[in-house]
Amino acid sequence: xxxxxxxxxxxxxxxxxxxxxxxxxxxxxxxxxxxxxxxxxxxxxxxxxxxxxxxxxxxxxxxxxxxxxxxxxxxxxxxxxxxxxxxxxxxxxxxxxxxxxxxxxxxxxxxxxxxxxxxxxxxxxxxxxxxxxxxxxxxxxxxxxxxxxxxxxxxxxxxxxxxxxxxxxxxxxxxxxxxxxxxxxxxxxxxxxxxxxxxxxxxxxxxxxxxxxxxxxxxxxxxxxxxxxxxxxxxxxxxxxxxxxxxxxxxx
Amino acid sequence: xxxxxxxxxxxxxxxxxxxxxxxxxxxxxxxxxxxxxxxxxxxxxxxxxxxxxxxxxxxxxxxxxxx
Amino acid sequence: xxxxxxxxxxxxxxxxxxxxxxxxxxxxxxxxxxxxxxxxxxxxxxxxxxxxxxxxxxxxxxxxxxxxxxxxxxxxxxxxxxxxxxxxxxxxxxxxxxxxxxxxxxxxxxxxxxxxxxxxxxxxxxxxxxxxxxxxxxxxxxxxxxxxxxxxxxxxxxxxxxxxxxxxxxxxxxxxxxxxxxxxxxxxxxxxxxxxxxxxxxxxxxxxxxxxxxxxxxxxxxxxxxxxxxxxxxxxxxxxxxxxxxxxxxxxxxxxxxxxxxxxxxxxxxxxxxxxxxxxxxxxxxxxxxxxxxxxxxxxxxxxxxxxxxxxxxxxxxxxxxxxxxxxxxxxxxxxxxxxxxxxxxxxxxxxxxxxxxxx
Numbered sequence: 001x002x003x004x005x006x007x008x009x010x011x012x013x014x015x016x017x018x019x020x021x022x023x024x025x026x027x028x029x030x031x032x033x034x035x036x037x038x039x040x041x042x043x044x045x046x047x048x049x050x051x052x053x054x055x056x057x058x059x060x061x062x063x064x065x066x067x068x069x070x071x072x073x074x075x076x077x078x079x080x081x082x083x084x085x086x087x088x089x090x091x092x093x094x095x096x097x098x099x100x101x102x103x104x105x106x107x108x109x110x111x112x113x114x115x116x117x118x119x120x121x122x123x124x125x126x127x128x129x130x131x132x133x134x135x136x137x138x139x140x141x142x143x144x145x146x147x148x149x150x151x152x153x154x155x156x157x158x159x160x161x162x163x164x165x166x167x168x169x170x171x172x173x174x175x176x177x178x179x180x181x182x183x184x185x186x187x188x189x190x191x192x193x194x195x196x197x198x199x200x201x202x203x204x205x206x207x208x209x210x211x212x213x214x215x216x217x218x219x220x221x222x223x224x225x226x227x228x229x230x231x232x233x234x235x236x237x238x239x240x241x242x243x244x245x246x247x248x249x250x251x252x
Numbered sequence: 253x254x255x256x257x258x259x260x261x262x263x264x265x266x267x268x269x270x271x272x273x274x275x276x277x278x279x280x281x282x283x284x285x286x287x288x289x290x291x292x293x294x295x296x297x298x299x300x301x302x303x304x305x306x307x308x309x310x311x312x313x314x315x316x317x318x319x
Numbered sequence: 320x321x322x323x324x325x326x327x328x329x330x331x332x333x334x335x336x337x338x339x340x341x342x343x344x345x346x347x348x349x350x351x352x353x354x355x356x357x358x359x360x361x362x363x364x365x366x367x368x369x370x371x372x373x374x375x376x377x378x379x380x381x382x383x384x385x386x387x388x389x390x391x392x393x394x395x396x397x398x399x400x401x402x403x404x405x406x407x408x409x410x411x412x413x414x415x416x417x418x419x420x421x422x423x424x425x426x427x428x429x430x431x432x433x434x435x436x437x438x439x440x441x442x443x444x445x446x447x448x449x450x451x452x453x454x455x456x457x458x459x460x461x462x463x464x465x466x467x468x469x470x471x472x473x474x475x476x477x478x479x480x481x482x483x484x485x486x487x488x489x490x491x492x493x494x495x496x497x498x499x500x501x502x503x504x505x506x507x508x509x510x511x512x513x514x515x516x517x518x519x520x521x522x523x524x525x526x527x528x529x530x531x532x533x534x535x536x537x538x539x540x541x542x543x544x545x546x547x548x549x550x551x552x553x554x555x556x557x558x559x560x561x562x563x564x565x566x567x568x569x570x571x572x573x574x575x576x577x578x579x580x581x582x583x584x585x586x587x588x589x590x591x592x593x594x595x596x597x598x599x600x601x602x603x604x605x606x607x608x609x610x611x612x613x614x615x616x617x618x619x620x621x622x623x624x625x626x627x628x629x630x631x632x633x634x635x636x637x638x639x640x641x642x643x644x645x646x647x648x649x650x651x652x653x654x655x656x657x658x659x660x661x662x663x664x665x666x667x668x669x670x671x672x673x674x675x676x677x678x679x
Contacts, residue, residue: 012533041525042524042525042526042527043524043525045389045522047385054539055539057535057537058535061533062525062533063521063522063523063525063532063533063534063535063536064522064533064534064535064536064537065384065385065388065522065535065536065537066415066535066536066537066538066539067381067384067411068381068384068407068408068411071377071378071381071384071408074373074377074378074379074381074382074384074385075381075382075384075385075388076385077345077371077378077382077385078343078345078381078382078383078384078385078386078387078388078389078393079385079386079388079389079522080385081343081369081371081382081386082343082369082385082386082389082390082391082393083389083522083523083524085524086523086524103374103375103377103378104374104377104378104381106374107373107374107378111371
């Protein structure tokens with residue numbers, strides 16, 4: 001008998017600190033598997049954010065930095081410029097990337113930093129206990145939008161992928177869904193491509209994961225995926241917003 | 253013979269693999285793990301077709317599939 | 320013998336940093352330190368180094384965090400309002416035990432203040448600034464030559480203690496031109512050796528097998544017992560620094576001093592001129608110039624007081640931030656007086672002489 005699926009080498013033997021059914025773990029696995037497949041585990045460094053995935057530095061089997069809230073793309077810039085021979089990625093949530101860290105992500109993308117940014121969008125702040133995120137949907141109730149997000153008062157959710165796709169430099173930007181095994185398999189291909197482009201030093205790559213927060217949404221894991229499908233995917237459309245390998249000759 | 257195993261060390265009993273399995277051969281165990289979760293287990297290995305959908309969907313990367 | 324060149328402090332410290340093996344520099348323009356970032360923009364490409372004009376001072380200090388986490392010699396610089404923005408990052412750098420060099424070309428504050436020389440960031444530099452129990456090693460030069468010399472010393476101290484080091488200068492020192500003689504530039508081999516000195520903890524390539532490592536650059540620890548242990552270990556390090564790294568200069572400190580002055584940086588130059596004038600008039604006045612303002616030369620100040628000393632006077636380009644440290648050093652043995660100017664105004668030797676004469 002042959003093992004056809006098991007924990008990737010690029011994940012350490014430490015259980016995740018996420019709530020049951022939280023899809024952070026799926027995103028972690030896709031990244032770790034791609035690192036294994038591309039044989040970059042020994043020349044990869046990552047940056048963990050502030051948020052639920054603050055402990056991501058413990059989970060990946062490569063050297064990791066833990067960054068101040070929102071600053072991961074700047075930290076990754078310093079790392080990549082120090083060790084250009086290595087692959088550098090950040091892993092960030094929606095509060096980290098689309099609220100407190102908007103300057104850092106926009107400018108890292110605009111410089112075309114040779115890094116990969118993995119962005120987990122679940123429309124809420126998880127670690128601090130379910131407050132409104134920059135990606136919280138209009139009308140969605142959270143502990144700091146108890147009457148529902150009023151777009152006229154506080155604005156609409158930020159579409160990070162579309163925002164970054166207005167810049168010239170980024171090489172690859174895609175929004176993927178983690179809401180079913182089939183969608184996860186599609187997402188895997190995108191994660192693999194992003195890290196492959198990273199390995200080939202093609203430029204800035206960005207993957208936005210549509211994810212869930214069963215605990216703070218107050219919806220059990222299976223139904224939370226249905227809720228996300230019905231509500232989040234209408235606003236955050238799945239798709240590729242930039243892929244220069246298809247538009248630029250020779251993919252360079 | 254295909255086989256799926258869940259490592260109780262990682263499993264948090266979210267049930268996503270139970271939903272994903274096309275053969276409906278995964279259930280919550282009666283036992284609990286060290287964290288107090290009723291972890292997932294396969295109760296009918298003979299019916300496993302090694303489709304890996306349980307592995308794909310598992311957020312705690314607790315599943316190994318053999319063929 | 321190396322040639323002396325006439326240079327601005329801002330440019331001299333940049334050149335000295337490159338010679339000391341700094342190959343990464345991240346910063347944001349601000350007056351009166353902009354010549355520093357401009358010099359780096361011009362020179363870093365010539366040594367195959369990295370220069371990035373960051374989107375903010377916040378981003379710049381976090382780029383420093385990333386590069387330092389990779390064990391490289393890295394520097395940033397700014398002036399007072401920009402240094403405030405770097406305080407978050409400095410706290411993380413200190414917490415994660417990372418070496419880094421930060422230059423502050425102080426200007427008048429608070430708030431946006433003005434662009435004239437000032438020493439009003441003393442509290443911020445020496446007492447914290449960022450959150451948490453941490454210390455910066457703070458070197459305060461008073462000439463362009465010393466500023467340049469301190470650049471390489473700052474990198475050595477940062478590497479030795481795995482701690483951020485601040486060069487605390489001001490707009491006068493940054494903008495002023497003086498002759499300066501540089502140390503020889505480190506060779507590529509020497510820089511390679513410096514890069515490897517941190518291999519036991521920094522982020523770098525890995526390998527399978529027994530030598531595999533998992534290095535984490537991190538300041539987070541949720542277990543209070545473990546965090547306390549970490550903070551205590553930092554504290555032990557700070558005690559070592561206090562024991563080993565106090566630097567100062569004594570100018571005309573003698574047994575017959577009637578007055579003992581304390582001043583650092585630009586202010587110390589003016590006090591020194593005043594002392595020379597007073598000497599001509601037959602008055603014996605001494606000056607202790609802290610070169611490290613943290614660790615502070617408390618014992619040196621205490622030991623410089625003699626039976627003849629009537630008073631200690633502190634001179635600063637602020638409204639008296641270092642006075643507290645001097646009072647702690649003097650420990651009630653003598654009255655401690657003060658003269659300072661704020662808002663970016665630099666006192667004249669005559670003002671200093673007049674102040675000292677009040678007590679003669």
